[in-house]
Amino acid sequence: MARETPLLPVEDAREMALFFVVAALCFLASLAALTAKSTYGAAKSWTAEVEGELTVTLQDVDRRAAEDAKKLIEKVDGVRSAHLLSKDEIDKLLEPNFGNRGLPDSLPLPQLIAVTADPSIRDMGPTLQRKLTEAGYESAVDEHADWAGDVRRMLAIARIVALTAVALLGSTAVAVIAFATHAALLARKDIVDVLHLAGARDRFIASLFERRFWVLGLRAGAVGALLALGAAAATIFAVKAHGARTGLLPELSLDFADLLVLVMTPVIAGFAARLAARITVIRSLKSVM
């Protein structure tokens, strides 16, 4: 005989349905994991962008005095660059509020200096404020701390939601597999009984189901991960193809960590399926003599 027939029959329609369900759950779990990871990346990126960025507002000064203030700022330790915004740049900045026809000439505008400083240096805002005050400028220095705090809080919530979704989807997949294993065991009670009465140990019978569900979990997890990979790639491609402005989306670029998430999905699904099968079979067998 070339090859022994497996003691459990080849998969049937029930297992195909289970395969579909597990693949769908793995797809959703992978997407949720990718979302959680990208949210974390975006939070780091956004806050890193904001940290070290300051805006200095000078009241009641002309352009020449503002240029002097800019030079003063550039000399402060830790300041990497300072840029005095032109009228056009200020127009563009206020475009969402005043439209694209420009600001009325009669509207008094402050002079704005965008400062980039070393984010590791603490108290840069108060330092600049003090220096400008000492030089006789009436100024306001904005470190964007409130905005950065809002971003951090919002992204932390989004990350918790995504991680909760991963946990829920993962545990649902395990529960579904456990339920399906139990159903498979009932459907194949005749085989289990014959093996049991032929003297097969519980571990031997469980190993048959473990192998079956390990392979099912691996395959379904791989399909789900591949679908998630396709969905993520399609989203990134669509966003970039339309030249959309991106904030969170660039973090969806598939790096090594993302690929690791996708590779681990089928392995975790396989292990979960195997463990669920083992526990279910051993528990069921212990209910008989």
Added chain:
Amino acid sequence: MTLSRLDLFDDVAVRLDSVSLRYDTSDDVFSGIDLTLKQGSFSFLTGASGAGKTSLLKLLYLALKPTNGEVSLFGRPTSRLTRDQLSAMRRRVGVVFQEFRLLDHLTAYENVALPLRVVGRKEADYRPDVEELLTWVGLGKRLHAHPHTLSGGEQQRVAIARAVVTQPDIIIADEPTGNVDPEMGARLMRLFIELNKRRGTTVIIATHDLGLVRQVNAPVFRLTNGLLVEDVEFGGSGSGRRRTDPAQLAEGE
């Protein structure tokens, strides 16, 4: 018979002590049954349909636990065995089920080889034995047939081959000749008798076929009204309900 006297017999294959069985909330199927069968004995179990023959056999091949009492095999009370020890004990018992219980996705050859696969034997080692056994029961040309393509009689022969392939110490057969013609029935009975005489295998056969019972000079136990009675009409040595004495059983052989 007292327990202390029974303990003198170290060659007891099966012993039931005050065994009762009840399914869920129903009445007792049987109760207070005592039975002792020596190793190498040959016995019949008869009784009307629903009398509890199959249930009694299930206790013997360790598919069920008794509600009360103790089932001992080879001198070991089964209630005290671990699950692994129970599995090992089941390997010493070959069972021919009334409904055959063949696995439909396996061939006749693979069904017979099943108990050998379960214990980890290599196919190359057991292949000649399995083929020879199937040839002996007249299925040498149907090795690779699946059960659903076999007749009832052929399936029964596969089931019998599966029960004896490991050369177990006890063979328990539930209506083993019910689906075969008289000639094949006689042949299968000769198989059981040969295993009993040559290997000392303990054989317990449940049957309705009184003709079959008459062919073999062996004790006959009848289940009636929840009690186990040795049937005097077929070579029994007592009358009415009595407990089976191994010594008397040996004389009966």
